[in-house]
Amino acid sequence: MKILILGLGIHGGGFTSAKYFLNRGHDVRICDNQKSSDLGERLDYLMKKGATFVGTGDKTDFEWADYVIKNPLISPENDLLKYSKNITDEFSWLFSSPWTHNVKLIAITGAKGKTTTAYAVYHILQKCGYDAQICGNMGISCFTIMHNWENRSRQGERLPNYLICEMSKWQIRDTWKAMNNQFPKLEICILSNKDKIAKNSFLGNSFSIFLPETRVNLAFSKNRKILAENTRCSLTQIKSIDAYSQRLTTGLPDMEAAFATCRALGLRSKQINDALKSYHGIPNRTEMTGTAGNTLFINDSSTALPEAVSFTLEKFENLQVHLICGGSGNHLDATKMISTLKTVASLHLLPGSFTDEKLIPCLTKTGQKYFGPFKNMEEAVQSAWNSCDKACSIMQVVILCPGAQAFEYYSNQFNRGQEFTEAVQEILNQHSH
Secondary structure (H helix, E strand, C coil), X not given: CEEEEECCCCCCHHHHHHHHHHHCCCEEEEEXXXXXXXXXXXXXXXXXCCCEECCCCCHHHHHHCCEEEECCCCCCCCHHHHHCCCEECHHHHHHCCHHHHHCEEEEEECCCCHHHHHHHHHXXXXXXXXXXXXXXXXXXXXXXXXXXXXXXXXXCCCCCCEEEEECCHHHHHHHHHHCCCCCCCEEEEEECCCCCCCCCCHHHHEEEXXXXXXXXXXXXXXXXXXXXXXXXXXXXXXXXXXHHCCCCCCCCCCCHHHHHHHHHCCCCHXXXXXXXXXXXXXXXXXXXXXXXXXXXXXXXXXXXXXXXXXXXXXXXXXXXXXXXXXXXXXXXXXXXXXXXXXXXXXXXXXXXXXXXXXXXXXXXXXXXXXXXXXXXXXXXXXXXXXXXXXXXXXXXXXXXXXXXXXXXXXXXXXHHHHHHHHHHHHHHHHHHC
């Protein structure tokens, strides 16, 4: 197939889409308003794999493509789109897969609280024994999910029980249009706050619709037709987040929508409350992944800039920190993290262009000791764990805080964080025995 990626994007969606099709032998062109120099190593990586960069593109590029994969931030009124045979986006590509018939879909939208709700639902389902996955606006591409499902199919493994989809209003708009005003059947959809309900949204094609109480009241007020017309749903489908979350006991903020969702899926209130006791917030953002003896493990994979490392480590300034950092991005400035690195108890490096070309030269110049670079996350985590003083009275912290990008060795920062979590779990299992 001939694929045109319209907008490489800043959160990895266009990059992951291009990589997906290149790995399957398709012809890929990349169209973006930014200069190639501004797109940097992500574009260099894709071009080495066979992609062609066409700048802003022209009529011939759009006529050439069998499919245009459009970034949601690009207006559907873009003049060049009229020359396209097929315009799609990552959600419509995923939803068009026959595999979605075997996975229960949960969709979440709203101006605020989408990511918090999505990750809380994901955590609860996993803790209650279900195989769940998550994708969408938080930065996990639908093409990452497709890749995973293809691998499962080849290996004879079952697909997940649930897929939780966090969707912005722009993603809803593009997916709705690409699928000819149809969504796959949704188990549940959630409007996470009092945001205005989008016209032609996916709400009408779901078994249950959860809204804040104020929106439910609107549905049954004299203006109830507004909701029904905008969502093509019946009023009997509409349920109150407030009413379904009355037995929530956790002190965590903004858990009501997640609790209501899982109650509607048939989980008992005690199950949900027990699961939330081990929920430590959004993964990859100073996420506590476990403790072993006097050592605390922290996943902060979302820190992808050198200057952000100091902000994270300030929270642990009175503890012994064993830092795992480094990765991709030879355009990044390593000097912005060097002073902070001098404060850590030990330093363990991940591989990548930033590590090799920027970070190590700075460390060599200052004479700071480091371990690695290690060829994989498991070795880096083990090295940091070995460096911990297990008998020390001061709390030890092993933290993944890369200060660099992930793309050379990982699909994205979430995949990088997941590998850290899995490596930590191996250590926790060994320690418990």
